[in-house]
Amino acid sequence: MKKMTRALLALLVCGLVPMVTGCQSSADSSTAEQADPAPAASSEESGSGETAGEVVTLRVLDQNTDTTEEMAAFLDKIDEYAEGVADRYVIEHEGIAGDDIKTVMKTYVAANNAPDLVEYWNSASDSGSMMEAGLFLPTDEFFAASENLSKEDFMESHYYYYDGVSYGIPMDHSAGVWLVNKDIFAQYDLDYPKTYDDIIEIAKVLQPNGIITLAMGSKGGNPLHFPLDDLYGRYEGAEEEMNGIATTGVIKTDLFVEALQYVERMRDAGCFPSDTITNGDWGPTLALYNEGRAAMYYLLTPMASSLTDEAVAWSEIIDHPQVTGDKARADQGDMGIFMGNKAMFINKASWEESEEKRAAIIDYLDFYFSDEMCQAYYEAKGTQPAKNLEYSDENAVEMSKRMNAYYADHPNITKSAQLHMLTIPNDTVWADYQSFLDEFLSGAVTAEEYAVKVQDSLDRNYNKE
Amino acid sequence: MMKKNSCKRKRKHSDTLFFALFSVPSVLLYVVFLIVPLGLVIWLSLTRWTGAGDIRFIGFDNYSFLFSYSDFWIIIRNTAIMVLMNVAIQIPLATILAFVLFRLTRGFRFFRATYFLPSIISATVIGLMFSVLLNSDIGPVNSLLRSMGLNSLALSWLSNPRISIYTVTVVSLWQYIGYHMVLILAGMQSISEEIMESAMIDGANNFQLAIHIVLPQIRPVLEVSFIFCVTGCLKGFEHAFIMTWGGPGVASTNLALYMYKLAFSSSELGKGAAIAVMIVVSALVLTRLTNFIFRGKGEEDALSS
Numbered sequence: 001m002k003k004m005t006r007a008l009l010a011l012l013v014c015g016l017v018p019m020v021t022g023c024q025s026s027a028d029s030s031t032a033e034q035a036d037p038a039p040a041a042s043s044e045e046s047g048s049g050e051t052a053g054e055v056v057t058l059r060v061l062d063q064n065t066d067t068t069e070e071m072a073a074f075l076d077k078i079d080e081y082a083e084g085v086a087d088r089y090v091i092e093h094e095g096i097a098g099d100d101i102k103t104v105m106k107t108y109v110a111a112n113n114a115p116d117l118v119e120y121w122n123s124a125s126d127s128g129s130m131m132e133a134g135l136f137l138p139t140d141e142f143f144a145a146s147e148n149l150s151k152e153d154f155m156e157s158h159y160y161y162y163d164g165v166s167y168g169i170p171m172d173h174s175a176g177v178w179l180v181n182k183d184i185f186a187q188y189d190l191d192y193p194k195t196y197d198d199i200i201e202i203a204k205v206l207q208p209n210g211i212i213t214l215a216m217g218s219k220g221g222n223p224l225h226f227p228l229d230d231l232y233g234r235y236e237g238a239e240e241e242m243n244g245i246a247t248t249g250v251i252k253t254d255l256f257v258e259a260l261q262y263v264e265r266m267r268d269a270g271c272f273p274s275d276t277i278t279n280g281d282w283g284p285t286l287a288l289y290n291e292g293r294a295a296m297y298y299l300l301t302p303m304a305s306s307l308t309d310e311a312v313a314w315s316e317i318i319d320h321p322q323v324t325g326d327k328a329r330a331d332q333g334d335m336g337i338f339m340g341n342k343a344m345f346i347n348k349a350s351w352e353e354s355e356e357k358r359a360a361i362i363d364y365l366d367f368y369f370s371d372e373m374c375q376a377y378y379e380a381k382g383t384q385p386a387k388n389l390e391y392s393d394e395n396a397v398e399m400s401k402r403m404n405a406y407y408a409d410h411p412n413i414t415k416s417a418q419l420h421m422l423t424i425p426n427d428t429v430w431a432d433y434q435s436f437l438d439e440f441l442s443g444a445v446t447a448e449e450y451a452v453k454v455q456d457s458l459d460r461n462y463n464k465e
Numbered sequence: 466m467m468k469k470n471s472c473k474r475k476r477k478h479s480d481t482l483f484f485a486l487f488s489v490p491s492v493l494l495y496v497v498f499l500i501v502p503l504g505l506v507i508w509l510s511l512t513r514w515t516g517a518g519d520i521r522f523i524g525f526d527n528y529s530f531l532f533s534y535s536d537f538w539i540i541i542r543n544t545a546i547m548v549l550m551n552v553a554i555q556i557p558l559a560t561i562l563a564f565v566l567f568r569l570t571r572g573f574r575f576f577r578a579t580y581f582l583p584s585i586i587s588a589t590v591i592g593l594m595f596s597v598l599l600n601s602d603i604g605p606v607n608s609l610l611r612s613m614g615l616n617s618l619a620l621s622w623l624s625n626p627r628i629s630i631y632t633v634t635v636v637s638l639w640q641y642i643g644y645h646m647v648l649i650l651a652g653m654q655s656i657s658e659e660i661m662e663s664a665m666i667d668g669a670n671n672f673q674l675a676i677h678i679v680l681p682q683i684r685p686v687l688e689v690s691f692i693f694c695v696t697g698c699l700k701g702f703e704h705a706f707i708m709t710w711g712g713p714g715v716a717s718t719n720l721a722l723y724m725y726k727l728a729f730s731s732s733e734l735g736k737g738a739a740i741a742v743m744i745v746v747s748a749l750v751l752t753r754l755t756n757f758i759f760r761g762k763g764e765e766d767a768l769s770s
Binding site for chain 1: 514515516517518519596599600601602603604621622623624625626629708709710711712713714715716726728729730731732733734
């Protein structure tokens with residue numbers, strides 16, 4: 001018995017010592033990492049066989065997933081490139097579509113395990129806390145080091161400045177249009193709407209016939225917050241109000257409430273689906289239009305590739321509906337829908353980690369933002385990148401081509417409404433704004449109550465000083 | 466005699482050492498993966514942290530904010546509704562189904578597998594499936610109701626803030642009935658055949674068998690089932706997450722989903738951690754309460770018998 005006990009004791013000690021020492025060394029390295037990222041990284045590298053001058057690993061987190069053939073082809077190009085540079089660095093790619101990437105990124109950041117490069121939303125409402133924490137490299141530093149890319153290569157309007165510093169390389173230049181199902185309009189002998197009031201009148205005809213006038217819902221605020229801002233932005237002075245939120249600390253204004261009341265009237269007139277949650281978010285909203293159950297759709301280019309061939313065939317792009325009344329902007333005819341809210345961010349710690357890692361980051365971004373890859377991105381996603389380039393429509397998504405043609409035929413359209421997602425200065429407020437929108441569109445709160453709730457969130461979570 | 470006692474003591478001592486050493490790995494794992502994280506969560510709940518940057522100690526501010534925030538009380542009410550509905554409907558239904566299967570002579574395996582099937586499917590898939598079924602504009606449930614002339618019953622199941630919590634709860638309740646049924650059925654199958662046979666020889670019918678023989682015999686299993694049900698309600702969030710995103714607003718948000726939304730959507734990890742602490746405390750309290758109720762009931766039964 002004694003012998004057996006001793007043998008077990010020896011076995012346990014042998015097992016436990018490496019476990020305890022392992023924990024100890026890991027704790028040491030994480031502490032060192034916090035104190036000084038560069039040396040910690042070197043020790044990590046040596047642990048994984050990555051020493052100076054040798055192969056480093058580049059972790060890339062983006063929204064590229066092989067959900068379509070075009071996207072699979074786009075990702076193949078990245079894989080092909082990865083094989084070519086494998087002697088210098090290994091590309092570890094993680095693609096996560098939609099808002100789920102926010103959860104992943106926040107988890108990585110909280111665990112002090114942020115990727116080297118990440119495609120993320122470029123505004124204080126989404127990445128403000130990470131910018132504040134100094135997680136990202138200012139783009140100026142990258143452009144100074146890159147021989148192939150410069151700041152001027154990208155659309156100036158799509159840079160976002162946080163405390164005067166730009167952290168993200170603009171990724172996309174989204175455009176939006178209003179689509180109508182011409183078959184439904186012909187069947188009910190309806191004219192295409194020119195104003196938001198017209199949409200309400202159209203609903204009076206379509207709703208009794210079981211047809212949804214505008215495929216629009218709100219789940220997590222999507223996609224309603226885009227058309228809401230489009231409507232709000234058509235009031236005189238709205239843009240100034242939105243741009244001033246960070247300095248005034250005011251989001252609940254008379255104009256904003258008026259825009260919300262407009263949406264309220266549209267909802268009450270039956271313009272939207274009755275189930276605004278289930279039919280909310282991008283996919284379900286588009287599904288209503290794709291299935292021919294909705295007469296109108298507010299389309300942004302990232303969804304252009306998801307329209308079915310049938311939907312493309314029955315669709316017609318119409319002029320943007322306008323707001324009427326004394327407070328409406330006079331230049332609404334020149335207003336379209338343009339935005340760029342995604343960017344590629346460089347992890348500052350990775351940049352400072354080693355020469356090899358820095359070289360890998362520059363090389364990968366030079367490749368990713370090369371003319372050829374930008375063209376491939378456009379063909380795969382239907383959205384043009386924010387890089388200034390003459391894009392070929394030859395292999396582009398059909399609806400993207402038509403959207404381009406529409407804007408080419410309307411050279412006067414150069415303006416776009418401001419977006420709250422770009423001007424709300426705090427991510428908690430933005431999350432509340434979106435969540436409360438679901439409540440608002442479902443009728444649980446009035447326009448006034450919604451605005452009060454968002455203002456309350458802004459007051460609680462954002463200190464304009 | 467002295468020598469014998471000394472030997473006994475030595476043996477006892479070595480046995481203690483032996484058991485202690487064997488316990489070390491599991492205790493270590495328990496400490497590393499449960500106690501330490503729990504301690505960290507409690508500490509995090511006393512801080513303000515976005516996940517990036519500095520962590521600021523703020524004492525009980527997160528808790529005082531939550532208790533003074535009106536939406537929080539809606540979320541507490543939602544969680545209570547989920548727990549009560551599940552306990553009041555899911556366990557009794559699962560027990561009835563289990564008893565029917567227990568007394569079934571043919572088709573036992575088929576029905577057991579059929580009832581159990583939903584519980585092995587991902588809650589995400591179930592959530593998506595019911596989102597389609599219950600879509601009030603294009604879903605088959607409302608289409609069927611309308612075709613039967615029951616237009617007033619064709620409600621907006623997931624977008625109406627007054628009913629969305631009940632819809633979500635019914636879906637989760639439906640999914641896990643089979644799980645509890647199998648647990649309870651296993652308990653019933655462990656009842657000695659002699660007891661059942663003697664009760665039947667004494668002329669007990671199925672109802673009397675269920676009430677006087679089966680239920681008292683499966684009390685420990687029922688207790689486990691109750692605990693799983695209650696803690697499952699406290700920590701489960703997939704159905705609401707998929708079907709309604711906890712909405713409209715917070716109309717169908719329970720504590721677990723609110724924790725997720727605060728931590729990962731609002732970047733308020735401190736407040737999220739405070740909710741996590743509340744979930745742990747609630748789970749402990751409700752588990753102890755369940756233990757107390759079942760133990761009390763057990764003692765009563767023992768006395769009466």
